[in-house]
Amino acid sequence: MANEVVKDQRIAGITSAIRVIPDFPKPGILFQDITTLLLDVKAFKDAIDLFVERYKGKNITVVAGIEARGFIFGPPIALAIGAKFVPLRKPRKLPGPVISEEYSLEYGTDKIEMHIGAVHEGERVLIIDDLIATGGTLCAAIKLLERVGAEVVECACVIELPELKGKDKLGCKPLFVLVSSD
Template sequence: MDLKSTVASIVDWPIEGVIFRDLTTLMKNPEALRESCDIFYERYKDKNIDKVVGIDARGFVFGAVLAYKLGVGFIPVRKKGKLPADTIEESYSLEYGSGTLEMHKDSLDVGDKVVIVDDLIATGGTAGATVNLVKKLGAEIVECAFLIELPDLKGRERLNGCKMFAMMEFDGE
């Protein structure tokens, strides 16, 4: 299946000049959803992953499925103010805004091998912030995994040297 063809491109959303890559069209397609989740599983099934870290919000969809298939725990990284226990936080900027992400202080153990999952990497703001959060807790990042990379926005440069995998790329097309 051509996964790229299942992604909608919304011009000038959420602001003028942005082409939003909408993965809800991929997610509503059962074959595309299954194939994308299977690609992640095949990539990480033999990597001795201890936890999957998913970035709010669509990273929860793919990250939780991966954690389930691997038989490991799932750790949500949320926007500030959404987690109930003691948290650590990291601020970031992205293509059209800024914010702060949090994760529970007790969510990872020193030395845990993790994969960070999100739907898309653009400028790398949320992914870079998540990398910093995971490193603060002493876990080892095996890789950052995305369905889509927008290479023109150079997000991989903000991953602090972490390895990265993306299933598909959309240039400034």
């Protein structure tokens, strides 16, 4: 499903609150820094409100946030829509039994993990992160949640880097983003 463009005056404020840092963490990268968005109370609230408006009343029972910046946006959205928040973490960060899903990086692999029993069969899940680039982390999150029988309703990100074609890797899973970097 194609990405939807949000036509809302709040988007301009959110976009302008995101700082772009050239050559970080290495030359040639334009880093999308959301810390400046978090410092702008109105823009940060507008971002949360736009997500809540989209997902309120959609019978979502779980908001799954991808480490680490998905932890910033996920909990307030979950509370506002009456869903539980489940963190999806890097390896060895969660205590107790976990299930994991490996995914490819440019050089090597990584994993994300979730507590066993945090999400149940039939639950409707929204996956949230700050940014989609190549789509590897979101794909791993989808696989992890579907392995336990959850229905991934949609993936949501504040920012998309469309030139990296990450949404193409999501297959038929819908992606909703607030800001496109193009």
